[in-house]
Amino acid sequence: MFNEQYDVIVVGGGHAGAEAAAAAANLGSKTLLATMNLQTIGQMSCNPAMGGIAKGQIVREMDAMGGYSGIVTDRSAIQFKMLNKSKGPAMWSPRAQNDRMRFAEEWRLMLERTPNVDFYQEMVQGLIVEGNRVVGVRTSLGLEIKAKAVILTNGTFLNGLIHIGDKQFGGGRAGEKAATGITEQLVSFGFESGRMKTGTPPRVDGRSLDYSKMIPQPGDDNPERFSFLDTPVLKEQRECYMTHTSATVHDLLKEGFDRSPMFNGRIKSIGPRYCPSIEDKINRFADKDSHQLFVEPEGWDTVEVYVNGFSTSLPEDVQFKALRSVKGFEKVKFFRPGYAIEYDYFPPTQLKHTLETKLVENLYFAGQINGTTGYEEAASQGMMAGINAHLKINEKDPFILKRDEAYIGVLIDDLITKGTEEPYRMFTSRAEYRTLLRQDNADLRLTPRSFEIGLASEERMRRMEEKERKSQAFVDFFRNTSYQPEEINPILEEVNSSTVGQADKMFKVFARPQVTMDHMMQLEKVSGFVTEHELDREVMEQAEIQVKYSGYIEKEKLNADKLQRLENINIPENFDYSKLKSLSFEAREKLEKIRPVTISQASRISGVSPSDISVLLVFLGR
């Protein structure tokens, strides 16, 4: 059945697997997507939403490089919000609610339309490894499929164990069976594995809810979109709703605590602190007698509703009883209860920056198998693994994004340098230079990089160049054009900013915090320039950001450049740390384990002190 050899086999068809297959195939690799269920490609296992703070930036980054997540999200969105609009531009974060079924369908269709992608539905049970190199996979039916590289994106399926109250059963997702064999084989190769835990809330029947008792949460009046290409902009949107738990709800939930696998010790693995179950919230924050719940529609047409904030593994009867006490949920009908799931992961310090494993050549890991959580985190790793697998088998230089270049760079560097003790989610505060890593400039940052390796299309490159050129010209216009006091002072008075006595460059007043592009547009010269050069919203926004935040952007660039010198000093792959007696014991141990590629990466490892870095520098001989 599979006589030919593939370039890349991707195991798993979730967000990581789908992006991995798309990237490898678009670069020209003959790619096979092997998954246990072809009906669940691009499945949103948890909440029906993409993006959010820091995550939205990641989707934009993937899109800038030619990934599919942004396009799929735009095409299946039912609501769009730009979060954090009141903060600085680095914080603006796009988020969409999605139609869960359309989202998966879009993914499947986009992959089907991608040349070089083959599909096969069966469980991959093991890898075929020759020497230290992976050469294919073996399926549960005993089929052997050959490939030059394999990307594992198994999500929560590896020995997945689902918990609801005191019941537990094997499974990768509700209604789907777990995958076995891979962990055991990898451990026999010398891989270290661990267990992680995550959870999901009940899904309910929207027809049984009383929305009049809840607070509507509409989308933006002027919805934007994720993709830098011409995806559709939403004309109408579905509303979400907010309601709250109460002391009564908490008391009802507490009745089930003795049967909670979280509390009776049945679940031993670590869940994410920032995505706690409702029982965890009640337990840890006992003084709060109310928590927010977001009621999110699962699509345009379906009546299924997702109860965000009510993630739980309490017994189903307890879940049901408690939820019925929530305002608006008095007559709720369950589609399915919430549950917790434990699954195998492999501490990501066993990977290189390309996401290739250190132990087995041409084997890549992406997504929850690396201890991360979130669609966006998974998808971006998949994309990077797909790109790097293709580059590796074609003997090209690896494609690595730096921490000051992309959230994706921060994500992967954190994973392989620091590892993670709990499911890793991206936050803007994880980035040292977040003012540089904005959603508005993802294309400026990354499209050229991706174009260079042949992934981003010429169309993307052309658009990005036009945006760059036009916004730069607009910024220059503000730098070189003067205002007259009598035209600017009424505006300054209006925003309570001190008035000016004489003409000066527009840049200066525009840089004041209170003055916005809308104000500047009141000046004839400015609006004239916009009309003459046909500047669109995106270009105007880009120029505004570059004027208003230039000081901070420059400062962060300067700080990032300072580190650059260390980033450029490579540590040889087989460097023998044991001979460096001057290193502290802890540093030597960590360095041996993580084997950083550059001095800069070494400096981010906990336990490696500045003096250890100096010692390393000395031995690397400048």
Add this chain to the structure above:
Amino acid sequence: MVQNDTIVALATPSGAGAIAVIRVSGSDSLAIASGLFRSVSGKKLAVQKTHTIHLGHIVDGNRTIDQVLVSVFKNPNSYTGEDVVEISCHGSPYIQQEILQLFLRNGCRMAQAGEFTLRAFLNGKMDLSQAEAVADLIASENEASHQVAIQQMRGGFSNEIAMLREELLNFASLMELELDFAEEDVEFADRSQFKALISKIEEVLKRLIDSFAVGNVIKNGIPIAIVGAPNVGKSTLLNALLKEERAIVSEIAGTTRDTIEDEISIGGIGFRFIDTAGIRETTDVVEGIGIQRTFEKVDKAQVVIYLFDSSDTDENAKVEVEKIRNKYPQKPLIVIMNKSDLLSEEQKKHWKQQVPEGHFMSASTGEGVEELKEQLLNFVNTGALRNNETIVTNSRHYDALLKALEATQKVRMGMEDDLPGDLLAIDIRQVLYHFGEITGEISTDDLLGNIFANFCIGK
């Protein structure tokens, strides 16, 4: 961390010597030195040739700090391989510190342990066989500075910084919470409280920076109370200290007949010795007032020296030492058993048992005098002394404090301009980073850990 900015440090051993050499290395070293140096012949330092020496003054604006010789070495022909300026100044720690501070304020960074040598190595000024030696040097110097840091932790100002850092970290977490969890149901940072914290931080930083001026200490002298009954040898002790140092002595009449203050310079640091009447229990009303006065003086002193005549059979010493220790648990106390030259071995043994922390001293033979001086200087160098306020003695810390203050001021100005939190956070992180240089490490993990520990996050 190794960078290519301009660094400065003392190149000769710290403490007082006839002369001291301060080394500045980096691309801006000539430009910075040029602005702070006034040549006697009016030459501009910046345009001088390599390997030349110039006589002149280091000036801070209109104030002349010292007459110095400045040597210019241009890259690559210098110790580090970078542009280097070496300033030979007079050896007093006061002058050294003044000059170091001046350079720090004008764009230099305090060099890390072994950094000059490291730069020399990285720039190819040493051969590879020296690598191990350099590495060991860095490791051991770091160890030494770590020791000092730990000592300062105990008695010094790091605690104060640690507390401020903690408070600021909490606020920074709240700020990050606003940013990363805007959708969540959490309380956000109260700006007016934050403003108050920032002005508090500014105040403390300014005070610490001022206290750093060892000049202040020298101008006023570090107050040391000598507690001891008459005739135990207080004046002999002072004379012994004096004889060695040939320092300037000023006699200031005290407020009462029985108080004399002697100012003595030891190792370039001024110490003000305050004589007291002792604390012998008494029923005599007049002497009772004397004891009260003694305690008042001890209150103001930074170090207490308890002196008794060990050749006397008086056994009260032990009780009185305890009494002082109980009353001033935080204050460094030196117990001196004077007139040790008159003791038999057996008597010495007896006293060693009775007062184990005591030091034997004989003002007439000179026994123990050097040790006492070292101990006093040690208090200064390790920052163990507290002057109601804390004294900052480490230039590295001074550098960190200056930078922290600068960043704090930016935070304050940002708040006045109503900047959004993500931009404020840039400067807040900077403050935390510089605090971290004093107290230990800081990473973004701290912020997140703090958030998860204290706030209910997550839908």
